[in-house]
Amino acid sequence: MTQVVVQAEDFDVNAELLALRNASRQVGAIASFVGLVRDINEGDQVATMELEHYPGMTEKSIEKIVDEAYQRWQVLGAKVIHRVGKLEPSDQIVFVAVSSMHRGDAFAACEFIMDYLKTQAPFWKREATPEGDRWVEQRDTDHQAAQRWHKS
Amino acid sequence: MIKVLFFASIREQLGTDSLSIEFNERWDTVEAFTQFLAAERGGQWAEVLLADNIIKAVNQEVAEGCTVIGDGDEIAFFPPVTGG
Numbered sequence: 504m505t506q507v508v509v510q511a512e513d514f515d516v517n518a519e520l521l522a523l524r525n526a527s528r529q530v531g532a533i534a535s536f537v538g539l540v541r542d543i544n545e546g547d548q549v550a551t552m553e554l555e556h557y558p559g560m561t562e563k564s565i566e567k568i569v570d571e572a573y574q575r576w577q578v579l580g581a582k583v584i585h586r587v588g589k590l591e592p593s594d595q596i597v598f599v600a601v602s603s604m605h606r607g608d609a610f611a612a613c614e615f616i617m618d619y620l621k622t623q624a625p626f627w628k629r630e631a632t633p634e635g636d637r638w639v640e641q642r643d644t645d646h647q648a649a650q651r652w653h654k655s
Numbered sequence: 656m657i658k659v660l661f662f663a664s665i666r667e668q669l670g671t672d673s674l675s676i677e678f679n680e681r682w683d684t685v686e687a688f689t690q691f692l693a694a695e696r697g698g699q700w701a702e703v704l705l706a707d708n709i710i711k712a713v714n715q716e717v718a719e720g721c722t723v724i725g726d727g728d729e730i731a732f733f734p735p736v737t738g739g
Contacts, residue, residue, distance in 0.1 A: 555663055597738070626739070627733070
């Protein structure tokens, strides 16, 4: 059971976790991550953020990442929600949850999906700061995080 | 026809989000097509499309310069991604 959703609307973390819980009686662990809009980036105040994406490719690229997680770990279910459009500090941007029989697989697969999503899924953030609007730059640390998972 | 899409800062710099171009067999690869578009449009287009960190996708999958293209393909140009 995998679902990838890109939407402007907010999401309900409890409802998502409940759905993963109820999907199978084999589930012994669910690991989840929620990403939020910060009010400060690169030292500047962020008033709002606008998220753009590439409809079609976004969903396909995340599905590919989740499929790889299924191959690497014992995954029973996974859900990824990513919001687009205008967001404000403290708003939820992204949700990743993985269910498994045991916590090790759930933790690893959840972190793997998030690290790859950051470097591969076609989303772009634009922030409004007191100095004007700007496109957010990609971080080297995000690439390093994704590289940890590369197979030698 | 080839459908060409531009996203985020690339879209802003070029002032357009998409183009439709009649396919020409001389553009056998992503690199050849990019060179054609840069040369045909010149100026800002050449600068933006030939930048080192631009990412290209063919039919919604990230492509290399040597990726083969054909009639009906969708080619996208975008900057490094910043989601999550």
